[in-house]
Amino acid sequence: MLARRIIPCLDVKDGKVVKGVQFRNHEIVGDIVPLAEQYALAGADELVFYDITASSDARVVDKSWVSRIAEVINIPFCVAGGIKSVEDAGKVLEMGADKVSINSPALADPSLITKLHDQFGQQCVVIGIDSYFDQSSNTYQVKQFTGDEKRTLTTGWQTADWVKEVQQRGAGEIVLNCMNQDGVRQGYDIAQLAAIRASCQVPLIASGGAGTMEHFKAVFEQADVDGALAASVFHKGIIAIPALKQYLRDQQIPMRS
Amino acid sequence: MKLVIVDTGCANIASVRFAVERLGCPVTVSDDPEVIKSADKVILPGVGSAPAAMQKIETKGLITVVRELSQPTLGICLGMQLMTRQSEEGHVACLGMIASEVKRMQVGNLRLPHMGWNTITANPDSPLFEGIADGSYFYFVHSFAVSVGDYTLARCEYGMPFSASIGQGNFMGVQFHPERSGEAGSRLLHNFISQC
Numbered sequence: 411m412l413a414r415r416i417i418p419c420l421d422v423k424d425g426k427v428v429k430g431v432q433f434r435n436h437e438i439v440g441d442i443v444p445l446a447e448q449y450a451l452a453g454a455d456e457l458v459f460y461d462i463t464a465s466s467d468a469r470v471v472d473k474s475w476v477s478r479i480a481e482v483i484n485i486p487f488c489v490a491g492g493i494k495s496v497e498d499a500g501k502v503l504e505m506g507a508d509k510v511s512i513n514s515p516a517l518a519d520p521s522l523i524t525k526l527h528d529q530f531g532q533q534c535v536v537i538g539i540d541s542y543f544d545q546s547s548n549t550y551q552v553k554q555f556t557g558d559e560k561r562t563l564t565t566g567w568q569t570a571d572w573v574k575e576v577q578q579r580g581a582g583e584i585v586l587n588c589m590n591q592d593g594v595r596q597g598y599d600i601a602q603l604a605a606i607r608a609s610c611q612v613p614l615i616a617s618g619g620a621g622t623m624e625h626f627k628a629v630f631e632q633a634d635v636d637g638a639l640a641a642s643v644f645h646k647g648i649i650a651i652p653a654l655k656q657y658l659r660d661q662q663i664p665m666r667s
Numbered sequence: 668m669k670l671v672i673v674d675t676g677c678a679n680i681a682s683v684r685f686a687v688e689r690l691g692c693p694v695t696v697s698d699d700p701e702v703i704k705s706a707d708k709v710i711l712p713g714v715g716s717a718p719a720a721m722q723k724i725e726t727k728g729l730i731t732v733v734r735e736l737s738q739p740t741l742g743i744c745l746g747m748q749l750m751t752r753q754s755e756e757g758h759v760a761c762l763g764m765i766a767s768e769v770k771r772m773q774v775g776n777l778r779l780p781h782m783g784w785n786t787i788t789a790n791p792d793s794p795l796f797e798g799i800a801d802g803s804y805f806y807f808v809h810s811f812a813v814s815v816g817d818y819t820l821a822r823c824e825y826g827m828p829f830s831a832s833i834g835q836g837n838f839m840g841v842q843f844h845p846e847r848s849g850e851a852g853s854r855l856l857h858n859f860i861s862q863c
Contacts, residue, residue: 411785411786411824412781412783412784412785412825413783413784413785413804414783415783415784450849455783455784477681480681480682480685481685481688481689484686484689484846484847484848484849484850484852484853485806485847485848485849486806486808486844486847503679504680504681505681506679506681506682506685508679508682508808508844508847528716528719529715529719530714530715531714531715531716531719531745532780532810533714533780533782533808533809533810534714534715582780582782582808583780583782610778611778611779612778612779612780613778613780613782613783614778636778636782636783637783666784666804667804
């Protein structure tokens with residue numbers, strides 16, 4: 411049976427793994443390669459490396475760490491941030507990444523999704539979506555350039571519409587980051603994820619809000635997501651991956667052993 | 668032992684090379700027909716779409732070279748699919764070393780691509796799967812597959828049973844990514860290098 415995936419996300423800034431709260435106040439967690447190795451050994455099913463500075467400050471980012479990761483780990487990993495073209499994606503994939511995740515550049519030029527699909531195949535193309543629940547309008551809005559608070563924009567897209575659009579354009583997987591929950595460890599946004607799940611025919615990964623093992627159980631059981639992504643609970647040692655996977659296995663959620 | 672990875676121009680070549688190197692086995696990545704022909708063992712990697720990959724292999728002048736290999740040759744993911752007669756993906760003729768065909772998976776309400784870790788059951792006599800217990804997890808990413816048939820070496824299930832591995836003569840292939848399948852994947856690559 412296909413296992414549900416546990417995916418630690420390592421936010422990368424200037425070649426170091428960092429973590430902020432609701433996208434702010436980034437503090438250094440550690441070096442990339444030893445952390446990647448440590449998570450692979452602990453039983454992570456996949457890793458995401460999110461270069462959070464890249465999309466917002468428009469510079470060419472040194473991605474040589476991608477091949478250093480590919481050399482040492484034997485589980486799949488995805489690289490996000492600053493991939494704005496087919497050429498950028500090609501370089502990251504050639505260095506050994508299994509997938510690229512596109513967020514702000516896909517909003518700026520949705521045809522990029524199709525180009526990546528045609529060049530590298532659907533399985534390589536992950537679309538990251540930063541979704542913010544706006545209480546005044548009671549809508550989920552897609553945000554752009556979330557790596558830099560000063561430049562963060564509210565796009566004209568409502569989240570459900572953008573999810574449909576990216577699938578039509580060739581996305582192979584969607585990572586839905588529910589920004590209101592990010593970094594505060596109060597649980598995944600089950601209501602939003604379940605609503606998006608209903609119109610998402612490709613794998614859907616939940617992101618933002620994991621604080622306890624019960625949060626993972628809830629998101630798999632109630633939102634039927636394919637994977638759950640988390641950062642701070644793993645980096646800060648609040649949840650150990652082997653214990654989490656055993657707990658979920660005990661709850662009859664299929665986990666890779 | 669001279670191991671060569673065919674440079675198909677596809678994206679996962681680095682991961683396959685690193686995985687083999689982690690086993691301590693030197694490896695050459697090449698699209699030179701003479702280098703490929705002189706190898707003791709060959710790996711044919713591949714990701715992306717079947718028509719695009721066939722086009723690349725044709726452009727590099729490697730179709731006949733790969734077809735006529737007589738040494739053990741392992742296709743990975745799309746590389747495995749290219750070893751069959753044809754693929755429904757773009758309705759393309761493939762290399763035809765294994766008498767199977769590739770079709771789009773029919774999985775009902777389940778999601779495609781079939782992406783993630785799934786369990787396999789191997790034929791007991793397959794050297795490629797020696798020491799790999801039934802129920803071992805491998806990493807899959809694909810929407811097309813070979814159904815279970817005469818050339819199946821291992822099977823998997825996702826909405827339908829399908830071949831996790833196929834083989835005919837010196838050609839064998841795996842639908843999953845051994846280079847990204849943890850310890851079980853390492854064991855499979857080790858088996859290919861030392862047992863096949």
